[in-house]
Amino acid sequence: MVVCAAPPAAAVSDLVELLMAAGWTVQVVPTAAAAEWLDLPMLEALTGNPIVSRTRRPGESRRESRPDLVIVAPASFNTINKWVAGINDNVALSLLNTTFGLQVPTIISPYAKAVLAAHPAFHRNLALLAEWGALVTERDALRPERPAHPYQWNVIMDLIPAGLR
Ligand SMILES: Cc1cc2nc3c(=O)[nH]c(=O)nc-3n(C[C@H](O)[C@H](O)[C@H](O)COP(=O)(O)O)c2cc1C
Known part of the structure; x- marks a missing residue:
């Protein structure tokens, strides 16, 4: 699960919990900017997996195995x-x-203000990602229905391909 530096990142543990309840093993990979926003020890304790937030050094073995599914939320x-x-x-x-090169199924939930x-x-790039096979939600689909309500993580759960559920 790739997490970018946009407001839903603060509540991404809710998505982790939904995924784990559905039987997934979750590896959180924040962008460098998002790593500054997240409670990394809490997410490590929740997932049971160390957070990978820096690139591999020469000679260092690969840390993450090939995932069955990639989720980019918020993107x-x-x-x-x-x-x-x-x-x-x-x-x-x-x-x-x-x-992406390995054609791992990928769900993207873009989150960006209108300006x-x-x-x-941005529009063209989201269309390209969809054309290349990614499952892309509407922009800001995660946004709560009303202020102070939870983010709508179910839009992502609903996009998980049936063969992977
Ligand atoms: C409070 C705050 C809210 C932000 N909200 C968004 C957002 O909703 N969407 C977005 O694309 N960028 C948002 N940004 C800007 C990103 O954090 C910034 O572009 C950052 O470089 C993104 O890095 P990343 O893509 O490596 O995670 C926000 C920044 C701040 C400080």
Whole structure:
């Protein structure tokens, strides 16, 4: 699960809990920016897996195994645009570029305010990711129905391919 630096990141443990209740083993991979926002020890305790937040050094063995499913939530404007451009400069992008090449099923939930989302590259890049096979929610689909209500993580749970449930 790749987590970017947008407000739903603060509540991403709720998605982890939903996934674990559905039988998934969860590995959280924050972007460098999101790593600053998250309670990493809490997420490590919850998932039972160490958080991977820096790229591998030469000679260091690969830490994460090939996932069955990749979830990018929340997916930021920045990460979406870098990913489609093939930029690979943090551990989250490195994972996304690799797993995309391996055709691992991928769910993306973009979260960006309207002024950012108005950038033509953002719309085009989300369309490209969908064209390349990713399952993409509506922008801001995670947004709570009303202020102070929980994020709508079920939009992601509902997109998990039937063969993986
Ligand atoms: C309080 C706050 C809220 C933000 N909300 C969003 C957001 O909803 N969507 C977004 O794409 N970026 C948002 N940003 C900007 C990202 O955090 C910033 O572009 C960051 O570089 C993204 O890094 P990442 O894509 O590596 O996670 C926000 C920044 C701050 C400080």
